[in-house]
Amino acid sequence: MNMIEAINDALHVMMGHDPDVVVFGEDVGYFGGVFRATAGLQAKFGKMRVFDTPINECGIIGAAVGMAAYGLRPVPEIQFADYIYPGLDQLISEAARLRYRSAGEFTAPITVRSPFGGGIFGGQTHSQSPEALFTHVSGLKTVIPSTPHDAKGLLIAAIEDNDPVIFFEPKRIYNGPFDGYYDHPSKTWKNYPGGQVPEGYYSIPLGKARTVREGSAMTVLVYGTMVHVAEAVLAEKGVDAEILDLRTLWPLDIEAVEKSVQKTGKCLVIHEATRTSGFGAELVSLVQERCFYHLEVPIERVTGFDTPYPHSLEWAYFPGPVRIGDAVDRLMKE
Amino acid sequence: MVDQTGRIGMPRGNLPPLELHVPEPRFRPGDPVDYSWLDIPGAGELPRFDEACEARETMPATLGMVRVLDGKHRAVGPWDPRLDPETLRRILRTMALTRAFDDRMYRGQRQGKTSFYMKCTGEEAVSVAHAYALAGDDMVFPSYRQQGILIARDYPLVEMVNQIYSNRADRLKGRQLPIMYSARDYGFFTISGNLATQFPQAVGWAMASAIKGDTRIATSFVGEGSSAEGDFHAAMTFAAVYNAPVILNVVNNQWAISSFSGFAGAERSTFAARAVGYGIAGLRVDGNDALAVYAATQWAANRARANKGPTLIEHFTYRAEGHSTSDDPSAYRSAHEREEWPLGDPVMRLARHLIALGEWDDERHAAMDREVAEEVKAAAKAAEKNGVLGHGFHHPFHTMFEDVFEDLPWNLREQAEQAIREREAKWPDARSPGTGEEGEGA
Ligand SMILES: Cc1ncc(C[n+]2csc(CCOP(=O)(O)OP(=O)(O)O)c2C)c(N)n1
Numbered sequence: 001m002n003m004i005e006a007i008n009d010a011l012h013v014m015m016g017h018d019p020d021v022v023v024f025g026e027d028v029g030y031f032g033g034v035f036r037a038t039a040g041l042q043a044k045f046g047k048m049r050v051f052d053t054p055i056n057e058c059g060i061i062g063a064a065v066g067m068a069a070y071g072l073r074p075v076p077e078i079q080f081a082d083y084i085y086p087g088l089d090q091l092i093s094e095a096a097r098l099r100y101r102s103a104g105e106f107t108a109p110i111t112v113r114s115p116f117g118g119g120i121f122g123g124q125t126h127s128q129s130p131e132a133l134f135t136h137v138s139g140l141k142t143v144i145p146s147t148p149h150d151a152k153g154l155l156i157a158a159i160e161d162n163d164p165v166i167f168f169e170p171k172r173i174y175n176g177p178f179d180g181y182y183d184h185p186s187k188t189w190k191n192y193p194g195g196q197v198p199e200g201y202y203s204i205p206l207g208k209a210r211t212v213r214e215g216s217a218m219t220v221l222v223y224g225t226m227v228h229v230a231e232a233v234l235a236e237k238g239v240d241a242e243i244l245d246l247r248t249l250w251p252l253d254i255e256a257v258e259k260s261v262q263k264t265g266k267c268l269v270i271h272e273a274t275r276t277s278g279f280g281a282e283l284v285s286l287v288q289e290r291c292f293y294h295l296e297v298p299i300e301r302v303t304g305f306d307t308p309y310p311h312s313l314e315w316a317y318f319p320g321p322v323r324i325g326d327a328v329d330r331l332m333k334e
Numbered sequence: 335m336v337d338q339t340g341r342i343g344m345p346r347g348n349l350p351p352l353e354l355h356v357p358e359p360r361f362r363p364g365d366p367v368d369y370s371w372l373d374i375p376g377a378g379e380l381p382r383f384d385e386a387c388e389a390r391e392t393m394p395a396t397l398g399m400v401r402v403l404d405g406k407h408r409a410v411g412p413w414d415p416r417l418d419p420e421t422l423r424r425i426l427r428t429m430a431l432t433r434a435f436d437d438r439m440y441r442g443q444r445q446g447k448t449s450f451y452m453k454c455t456g457e458e459a460v461s462v463a464h465a466y467a468l469a470g471d472d473m474v475f476p477s478y479r480q481q482g483i484l485i486a487r488d489y490p491l492v493e494m495v496n497q498i499y500s501n502r503a504d505r506l507k508g509r510q511l512p513i514m515y516s517a518r519d520y521g522f523f524t525i526s527g528n529l530a531t532q533f534p535q536a537v538g539w540a541m542a543s544a545i546k547g548d549t550r551i552a553t554s555f556v557g558e559g560s561s562a563e564g565d566f567h568a569a570m571t572f573a574a575v576y577n578a579p580v581i582l583n584v585v586n587n588q589w590a591i592s593s594f595s596g597f598a599g600a601e602r603s604t605f606a607a608r609a610v611g612y613g614i615a616g617l618r619v620d621g622n623d624a625l626a627v628y629a630a631t632q633w634a635a636n637r638a639r640a641n642k643g644p645t646l647i648e649h650f651t652y653r654a655e656g657h658s659t660s661d662d663p664s665a666y667r668s669a670h671e672r673e674e675w676p677l678g679d680p681v682m683r684l685a686r687h688l689i690a691l692g693e694w695d696d697e698r699h700a701a702m703d704r705e706v707a708e709e710v711k712a713a714a715k716a717a718e719k720n721g722v723l724g725h726g727f728h729h730p731f732h733t734m735f736e737d738v739f740e741d742l743p744w745n746l747r748e749q750a751e752q753a754i755r756e757r758e759a760k761w762p763d764a765r766s767p768g769t770g771e772e773g774e775g776a
Pocket of ligand 1: 529589
């Protein structure tokens with residue numbers, strides 16, 4: 001099962017499980033979503049629970065807040081993460097704060113699903129990774145799966161969660177088998193344990209990282225598409241790195257981060273989003289604050305550039321083997 | 335056509351420079367006021383449309399006005415809701431109580447008991463008569479000038495004051511700006527400081543009610559100034575597309591802080607008329623006429639409940655007082671505007687109507703005013719026992735960290751501990767009696 005099928009499966013499971021789950025967004029109904037994540041849902045659960053919306057992200061998220069106040073569990077789709085901005089006020093000022101401002105009278109158990117990230121020649125408006133924006137907002141949870149197995153289990157947990165969750169789906173690896181490499185197909189999904197997706201209901205708790213690979217030479221903090229890139233590069237370089245797939249950016253599994261960095265003494269942070277004020281900056285700060293005396297060398301950070309996502313030069317933007325490799329070399333030199 | 339350079343397009347020739355129109359209100363401080371330009375239709379003139387009519391048939395009502403009380407204080411025309419005198423007296427009393435509450439809380443702010451207050455003087459009919467025309471469990475997504483709805487629904491005044499004073503009994507744990515109530519059990523959504531966000535939320539709630547096959551409807555309020563926000567248009571689009579059982583109210587009180595309604599587009603059209611372009615029923619109503627507000631709300635509620643869809647109601651009224659305690663309206667508008675407002679005072683209009691019916695008199699009115707003032711005074715006194723803003727009796731420090739998420743994550747746990755440590759350093763005696771910090775645990 002690839003990631004998009006796993007997400008579709010999770011939605012089928014949850015809609016069957018809980019009659020209060022409703023799915024809506026641009027093109028999600030009859031057509032089943034431009035990435036097919038919602039395929040078959042409307043036919044099975046009807047137009048009252050799965051429907052298309054106007055092209056109006058403020059309305060989509062605003063209506064979701066009202067539905068949540070009624071008692072539903074809305075799972076709206078924002079077609080591309082790049083288009084979440086018109087709905088940001090409803091997300092940041094409303095959904096994220098409803099519990100706080102009403103002292104628990106109203107809550108917003110909304111799961112906003114949205115494909116994010118580059119690597120599909122989407123140009124600057126179909127490739128962004130805006131996750132840092134959301135981790136900065138108190139009251140939101142930010143979840144990013146990297147395997148079909150996790151995508152299903154985390155999405156189920158997100159829908160069950162009583163807080164608003166931003167569920168970013170790395171669209172580059174939606175349609176596996178993932179090539180496992182940055183620019184040339186080499187490995188397939190079946191090489192990843194995450195490629196197996198159990199049937200039926202299961203959930204993976206939010207706020208818990210996954211150890212992709214144990215190791216002692218360095219700790220790699222990574223999420224989404226970059227998990228696979230990091231894994232491939234480090235394997236190729238023969239470095240015995242410990243790779244942590246964060247899975248939930250916030251609340252962050254700080255324990256897993258601390259434990260690993262304290263064990264390895266070295267830390268590499270990788271993400272695809274632009275560098276300045278990216279989530280990597282937060283990770284570097286936390287590691288510095290909490291593991292300083294265990295660190296043998298300065299923390300390394302590998303990211304996308306501080307430019308909008310370019311179309312033709314996408315593969316120059318993407319943090320690939322050269323950029324990651326250089327950072328690994330610097331860390332290993334000491 | 336093709337010009338000499340070979341490019342396509344019409345030649346522009348000698349044209350005057352383009353200009354922008356920047357709206358300017360008719361009167362500024364000191365100006366005499368003349369409202370003769372205002373086209374206010376007579377009471378009873380507008381026909382009452384079938385509640386099941388096509389949205390576009392309401393076009394005349396978006397340009398005309400639902401009015402029931404005439405110049406002789408009689409209820410006239412097809413929109414007369416024919417309420418019994420007892421109901422009329424209750425509406426009158428609720429409006430008077432709302433006004434008394436505003437006056438007391440305004441003074442409370444001036445006495446330093448809270449940071450901020452907003453009155454709805456002159457707009458009492460909009461919220462109170464609206465509430466009376468709904469079912470008690472219909473859901474309201476209010477803005478900040480609809481305190482009359484909570485009062486109409488018998489929400490305890492003392493709870494309102496606790497919230498305004500942000501004291502230790504405030505249900506909202508002292509987090510919200512005064513007057514930003516939340517009362518789920520009274521069908522009153524938590525008020526946001528971000529204008530207009532409640533509009534699409536109300537539509538979402540109404541959609542959910544329909545999805546669940548419920549019979550409750552939602553209603554929401556924005557000021558005419560806030561109707562310029564994108565959220566307004568998102569709400570209208572969603573309401574129209576899904577035929578949501580919702581009433582969307584624009585309170586046109588002529589002013590948004592110091593910007594007159596022209597900055598929200600009032601010079602070009604009425605706010606009610608916006609409904610038509612969306613395929614939504616629209617009504618413009620005399621917002622100072624409690625019977626008209628009641629009738630319009632009832633019409634829209636019946637329509638929504640019959641699955642005939644949403645209604646946009648423009649309540650044409652006047653903000654008699656300042657925008658808030660932080661505002662001085664004499665700096666930007668003529669004082670005569672209020673004095674000469676042609677639609678009068680909603681409380682007095684209803685009182686005179688009752689008097690004309692022989693169901694009320696000046697003595698009873700005076701007695702009622704004393705009674706509501708006493709009621710408010712008692713509530714304010716009771717609330718003061720729980721503290722006023724900045725005088726110690728607030729919620730314990732750790733509550734600041736609660737309700738961000740359902741469970742406290744590690745970062746908030748750490749920061750809560752830090753706040754407690756800071757408090758101990760700043761106020762070493764904080765645990766001594768009388769400071770409001772008694773018995774606070776870490
Ligand atoms: C999104 C947003 N922008 C600006 C403000 C600041 N603000 C608060 S009230 C107000 C005026 C609103 O006027 P109107 O909608 O006409 O309502 P009224 O106060 O007249 O009842 C403004 C600009 C705000 N609270 N939220």
